[in-house]
Amino acid sequence: ADATFLKRQLQVLNLLRHLNQPLTDPxxxxxxxxxxxxxNLNKFKDPAAVRDFVELVTTGKLLERDAIFSLFNPRHRAQMVALFKVLHGAVDYDTFFKSAVWSRDLTNPRQFLYAFSVAVLHREDCRGVILPPAYEVTxxxxxxxxxxxxxxxxKMTRTPMVIPMRFTGSVNNPEQRVAYFGEDVGMNSHHSHWHMDFPFWWRSEEFGEQKDRQGELFFYMHHQMVARFDAERLSNNLPVVEPLEWDQKIVEGFAPGATYENGQEFPMRPDNMNFGDLPWLTIQDMKIVEGRIRDAIASGFVKTTDAGLISLNNTAGIDLLGGLVESSARSVNPMFYGQLHNDGHVMLSKVTDPQQRYGMPPGVMEHFETATRDPAFFRLHKHVDNLFKMHKDQLPPYAASELEFPEVTIEAVKVIGTCKASTPNQLITYFDESHIDLKNAVHAEDQKQEVDIKAVVSRLNHEPFKYVITINAKKPVRGIVRVFLTPKFNWFGQQMPLDVSRWGFIELDHFPVSLQHGDNVVTRSSADSAVTIPEPRGFSQLMGDVQKSIRGEQVFTYDKYYRHCGFPHRLLLPKGKPEGMTYKLYxxxxxYDKDIVTAGMKPEEIESLPSLGxxxxxxxxIPDGKPMGFPFDRRVVSEEQFLTPNMKVVDLTIKNVKQKPIE
Ligand code: CUO
Structure with a gap:
């Protein structure tokens, strides 16, 4: 890492230290x-944006520092975007960073953090800068x-402490069996970073950058989260999650047991609540907008603002639909199609005080950092996912010519765990402990002696493993290997036809291979998965590593492709059961040469893009031009005809054990 980069990395960390308190770093x-x-107006792409933000500051209109920032609140968001425009529009790094320093203590800390993080993630001159884990900043x-x-x-008693954190709820609530998933800090961190990389308010006309297939990614990433949640439920003898409906009871309640920085508690929701009309949004509005979306899907056409029609029934349809369902900012017709998904979050967040009579703070559903803790998150997203399924089911099933790769036959697939006692095609999961450093959060800058304060959380993990795939090629060719996992049996213990199970497929990996003529043995390590990222460094470690590197020790490697978004690698596999649970691996x-749309991009370059999936x-x-989830995203008419020689299915058992196995 060069000196300029390290300096920037250190500045960013220093700026985010003790975020809730005014800056003291000299x-x-x-x-x-x-x-x-x-x-310095000449140093901004949009001087008017700077004036707008300054006006918010000087007129005292900004959200108070100790108020609760919600991205879903239009006023809070508009202010955040105003700040983002300043930070993103600074013409050089120096101006950007000084503007960030200038605005930090003027703005609500989480509002600042969000605008600043999105700016770091989108600025060319901040490529490779690592943000500290959000769970150690807020x-x-x-x-x-x-x-x-x-x-x-x-902190008060200056006693070093390791504090165990339990999952919320009690054994009397069956939903608690899957709390380890929804409450996993790594998963929450992934989800909130996904929404920073692909903000729902992003307008390419305004911010310059066109985001490739954002609507489709919105569909696919959340589709995968729901599929994962269902697989966790089956691992814990719970039926798959039911979609939420606007006029039906939300059967499961939820008690977050968490408090905002300002002392207000996150509201809890008792069992069997109904949605209520908000002052600005009724249940009827939700149904009307959804009806229009359903009409668009059923007819295969979306109406534009000038009464034109855009066809949905093609591979690009999902991208259009994803944007339209998620939020209004990227919709082709926001007045008509509303913002069903975002409004669903708000409806749920405010369900216990819909008329805002009691001044309750927003619920977990209003923040991407906290949303998945509530099981209703997955119910909302299943509802949304079913709309996407309705659309995909309208498309013609893939023809044999689209499925086969005549030069290639998969002869065998084996999955091998790398722990000592591993049996082929059986993998082990277990729970381990991880420490979250709370020093940065509770200590004040003026406190001379920092004491060690950590929270210890239990997290799902799995043994490392590899795929060994024997592929025969009739001539030298390049291919893309796509790996999916699915529970073999449903909750009733029945095997599911492929046309049913495919919608619950979990993508485990997706990588290019170069094949020689004849038999090829392709080995791929689970750690290289295209959907996961390794465990991020904690704040202190990151800070220490950067400081050491500045002093000349090479402990920090600069990676311009570094991504914060990505499923935590630990969570790659569903839990499985103590007695073993059977899955199918497809x-x-x-x-490769037909699928890749980034002409000239070499397989190695694709490999260096992490968490692509x-x-x-x-x-x-996005290099792979095939629809996300291909080839299982469309209807399967005949299972036998569908599985061409370039595909292979094997059974795989996942066993959850008490102790981490010996490597
Ligand atoms: Cu990620 Cu609803 O989009 O939470």
Missing amino acids: ELTAFKDSFSPLN PHMFLTTDVVRKAYQA VVVTD YCGVMDGK
């Missing part, structure tokens, strides 16, 4: 005193009340 406060964006959004309280006690090889790319085109 280097940064010096910037604060010497820089004002108004005096731990209130990730941890439960008891843990945060104990952390403050530890492997498909397709023709659920997170796409930050700029430019």
Whole structure:
């Protein structure tokens, strides 16, 4: 890593230290005193945006520092976008960073954090900069009340402490069996980063950058989250999640047991609540908008604002539909199709005080950091996912010519765990412990002696494994290997036809291969998965590594492709059962030279793009031009005809054990 980069990385970390308190770092406060964006208007792409934000500051209209920022609140969001325009529109790094320092203590901390993070993620000159884990910057959004309280006690009494965090709820609530998934801090972090990489308010006309297949990614990433949740449920003897309906009871309640930084509690929802009309949005509105979306899907056409029609029934249809269902900013016709998904989040968040009579703060559903803790999150997303399924089912099933790769036959597939006692085609999952450092969050800058305060959480993990795939090629060819996993039996213990199970397929990997003439043994490590990212470094470790590297020790590697978005690698496999649970593993090889749409891109370059599967790319085109989830995204008429020789299915058992197996 070169010196300029390291300096930037360090500045970013220093800026986010003790975010809830005013800056004290002398280097940064010096910037604060010497820089004002108004005096540097020529250094911004859009000087009017700078004036707009300054006006918000000087007229006292900005959200108070101790208020609760919600991205779904139009006023909060507009202010955040105003700040984002300043940060994103600064013409050089220096101006960007000084503007960030200048605005930090003027703005609500989480509003600032969001605008700043999205700017870092989208600025060319911040490529490779690593943001500290959000759960160490704003731990209130990730941890439960008891843990945060104990952390403050530890700080007051200066007693080093390791605080165990339990999953919320009790054994009397069957939903608690899958709380380890919805409450996993890594998964929440993935989800919130996905929404920072692909903001629902993003307008390419305004911010310059066209995001490739954003609507389709919205569909696919959430589709995968739901599929994963269902697989976890089956691993715990729970039926798959039911879609939420606007006029039916929300059967499961939810008690987040968490408190905002300002002391207000996240509202809890008792069992069997009904949705209620909000002052600005009724249940009837939701139904009307959804009816229009259903009409569009059924007719295969979307209406534009000038009464034109755009066809949906093609491979690009899902992208259009994804944008239209998610939010209004990227919809072709926001007045007509509304913003069904975003409004669903808000309806759920405010369900216990819909008329805002009691001034309840927003629920977990209003923040991407906290949303998946509520089982109703998956119910909402199943509802949305069913709309996408309705659309996909309208498309003609793939013809044999689209499925086969005549030069290639998969002869065998084996999955091998790398732990000592591993049996082929059987993989082990287990729970391990991870520490979340709370020092940064509870300590004040002026406190000389920091004490060690950590929360310890239990997390799902799995043994490392590899796929060994024997592929015969009639001539040298390049292929893309696509790997999917699905439970073999449904909740009733029945085998499902492929046309049913395919919608619950979990994508495990997706990678290019070069095949020689004859038999090829392709080995691929689970750690290289295209849908996951490794465990991120904690704040202190990151800071330490950067400081060491500045002093000349090479402990920090600069990676310009670094992604924060990506499923935590630990969660790659569903839990399975103690006695073993059977899954089916589908492997498909397709023709690289037909599928890749980024002409000239080499397989190695594709390999260097992490978490492509659920997170796409930050700029430019997604290399694989096939629809996400291909070839299982469309109806399967005949299972026998569908499985051409370039595909192979094997059974795989996943066993959940108490102790981490010996490697
Ligand atoms: Cu990610 Cu609804 O889109 O939470």
